[in-house]
Amino acid sequence: MIPAPFARMILDMKKKSTDKKIALIAGALDLPFFTRDALRRNGWDVYIVGLKNFVNPELNPDLTVRLGGAWPAIREFRRRGIHKLTFVGALGHPNFSDIRPDWWSIGMLFSIMKHQRGYDSMGVALNKALERRGFEIVAAQDAAPELAFETAGVKTKAKPTARDARDIERAVDVSHTIGAADIGASVVVDKQVIAVEAAEGTAKMLERVVDMRKNKRRASGVFAKMTKPGQDLRIDIPAIGVDTVRAVAAAHLRGIIVNAKTCFVVDKEATIRAANDAKIFIVAVE
Known part of the structure; x- marks a missing residue:
């Protein structure tokens, strides 16, 4: 015994x-x-x-x-x-x-x-x-935890300006509003709201933004992919990756905003490298 x-x-x-x-x-x-x-x-x-x-x-x-x-x-x-x-x-x-x-x-x-x-x-x-x-x-x-940005802050060589900071604040606020209504989790802001995600998903939303801004010469504005308020993060988790960076660059936007700890970053090293090459900032927020 x-x-x-x-x-x-x-x-x-x-x-x-x-x-x-x-x-x-x-x-x-x-x-x-x-x-x-x-x-x-x-x-x-x-x-x-x-x-x-x-x-x-x-x-x-x-x-x-x-x-x-x-x-x-x-x-x-x-x-x-x-x-x-x-x-x-x-x-x-x-x-x-x-x-x-x-x-x-x-x-x-x-x-x-x-x-x-x-x-x-x-x-x-x-x-x-x-x-x-x-x-x-x-x-x-x-x-x-390494699947997401584990801390808040700027993750790229490019840094947001004071103008970018205002767009970031607006994008986060709008993202929380549409997320609370279970409409979507992504938004594009360039002084004003340009696009919000609906049933088509983030990729299709960004395609619309690329098309409407194809003649734009100077980059401005931000794309935010945020966690919805009260979202169950065990399933259907928000994610960004190299394709996101390419779409944001094609849309002549300056940066990407995500939640720290909760947004997946697919191939983190490659995603940051692509953002640095495109002179796009990525900011993780709490």
């Missing part, structure tokens, strides 16, 4: 080991690659579930499931003792009419649809439904 102190020690070690197991539910684009690597550098044992028709096969997921076909993944999580889940990667705005749920997923969908009142509330309902089934939903940037 194992003495009680040693038994408790063994149980604590097992619990700690289990707590470092996490399933990465991976959608499209590059962020799942950086998330996988960052989680592993932070000591996580990562099991990857790719979403069919979204995940890049080069991620080499351990398991691939379709939207609405969650049961094979749930069964595997239980078999492996995985209780923590993190969601990363683009899905767009999934159309529920295109989802053919398995039996396990039907209850999930009923719960999500019952409580959904906007795109953000869909994510909150998903998290709560999974938690009721014994899973803990983890924000990837909490498990691997």
Whole structure:
């Protein structure tokens, strides 16, 4: 018989080991690659579930499931003792009419649809439904803080001017206003509000700004990609990357504003390098 102190020690070690197991539910684009690597550098044992028709096969997921076909993944999580889940990667705005749920997923969908009142509330309902089934939903940037800017401040060689500071203040304020109404999280300000994100998403919004400013000769104004007030940051996390920098440069804007600690920066070194090359500033705010 194992003495009680040693038994408790063994149980604590097992619990700690289990707590470092996490399933990465991976959608499209590059962020799942950086998330996988960052989680592993932070000591996580990562099991990857790719979403069919979204995940890049080069991620080499351990398991691939379709939207609405969650049961094979749930069964595997239980078999492996995985209780923590993190969601990363683009899905767009999934159309529920295109989802053919398995039996396990039907209850999930009923719960999500019952409580959904906007795109953000869909994510909150998903998290709560999974938690009721014994899973803990983890924000990837909490498990691997290096995925975001960990501190506030200017991150580039270019610095905002006093004029830029006024645009920044206005952009942050407007972003919080539209975010609170669950309209979007991104805004472009050049003295006045030029564009706000709606259902089309950030990339399409920036395309509109590029088109309307294609004849502009001198850069001015800022793009803000902010966290919505009260947003559940465990799912649908705001992100910027090299493509964002290129779009901002093409729109003849001077800078990018994001939240520290909560906004993903896809390939942080490359993103900062691209901003420096384009003479664009990036500022992280609390």
